[in-house]
Amino acid sequence: MQFLPISKSFFDQLADAASEVILPHFRSSLAVENKDAAAFDPVTVADRGAEVAMRALINSTYPTHGILGEELGDEALDAEHVWVLDPIDGTRAFISGLPVWGTLIGLRHNGKAAMGMMAQPFTTERFFGDGNEAHYFGPGGNRPLKTRRCESLSAATLFTTTPTIFTAEERPRYDAVERQVRLARYGCDCYAYCMVAAGQVDLVIEAGLKAFDVTALIPVIEGAGGVMTSWTGGDAGDGGRVVASGDPRLHEQVLKILNS
Incomplete structure (x- = not known):
C-alpha cells in the first residue's frame, strides 16, 4: 500500500503536547525512579506524562494507528502505521539540567522508519525528516538540513x-x-x-x-x-x-x- 505522509503539523502538535508536560519539570527538584534493578535507568513523571499526552492525541486523530512507546507499552504493532515514541530521550541529561535531551516522535510505515522529529522544548528547536528531505526549525532560522562532506x-x-x-x-x-x-x-x-x-x-x-x-x-x-x-x-x-x-x-x- 502506498504511504501517505502525515503532515508535519501533526508532529508539531505531538511535540507541543509533550512540551507542555515536560518543561515545568526541567531543572526542578522532581523525583526520579529507577526502572532497572541491575543498573541506573531513570524515569520521571515528565517522561510518563508526556507519553500519555502524545498517545491521547494519536488515538483521537488516528485511531487505527499503532503505538510503540518507551514508558507505556505497545498498541497494535501490526498496524500499517505505527508511532514510535520516546518522550524524553536522554533522561540522565534531563535530570542533570542539561538541554541535550529531546522528544523523539517517529512513524513507521509497514515496519520501516518513514518520518521523524526530534523536538527540544527548552531550546525550542525541532529537527524533522521524511527520508527524502530534512529541515531545522528554531532560533537559528528555519532551513534545510544537510550533512557535510567528510571522506576520512x-x-x-x-x-x-x-x-x-x-x-x-x-x-x-x-x-x-x-x-x-x-x-x-x-x-x-x-x-x-x-x-x-x-x-x-x-x-x-x-x-x-x-x-x-x-x-x-x-x-x-x-x-x-x-x-x-x-x-x-x-x-x-x-x-x-x-x-x-x-x-x-x-x-x-x-x-x-x-x-x-
Whole structure:
C-alpha cells in the first residue's frame, strides 16, 4: 500500500503536547525512579506524562494507528502505521539540567522508519525528516538540513553517549574507530544525531539501543543526506548496534573497522 505522509503539523502538535508536560519539570527538584534493578535507568513523571499526552492525541486523530512507546507499552504493532515514541530521550541529561535531551516522535510505515522529529522544548528547536528531505526549525532560522562532506576518519568528529554502553566484545571495535578520528566527544544522546544531520558532526556510534531511540532519527539523518545502519550495514530501525554518518563514504570505512 502506498504511504501517505502525515503532515508535519501533526508532529508539531505531538511535540507541543509533550512540551507542555515536560518543561515545568526541567531543572526542578522532581523525583526520579529507577526502572532497572541491575543498573541506573531513570524515569520521571515528565517522561510518563508526556507519553500519555502524545498517545491521547494519536488515538483521537488516528485511531487505527499503532503505538510503540518507551514508558507505556505497545498498541497494535501490526498496524500499517505505527508511532514510535520516546518522550524524553536522554533522561540522565534531563535530570542533570542539561538541554541535550529531546522528544523523539517517529512513524513507521509497514515496519520501516518513514518520518521523524526530534523536538527540544527548552531550546525550542525541532529537527524533522521524511527520508527524502530534512529541515531545522528554531532560533537559528528555519532551513534545510544537510550533512557535510567528510571522506576520512582523520578529519571526522565522533560522538557516543558514553563508551561504557559498549560490551567487552564491542568496546575494542569502537575504540579502533575512535583512535582514528580527529575529535571524539561524549554525551548528547539524540542531539548528537541531529548534529550529524545539521553538518556539525560526522559520526555517531552506539549500542544497546531500542526502537524508540532511533526510529525518529533515521528519516532525519537520511533526509539530510546521511546514512544510519546497524554495525553490519543492515536496517537500524530496531536499535541495537547503530552507526550514523554524514558522508556515505565515511560510513563504509567505519563499518569495515567495526567488523574487522
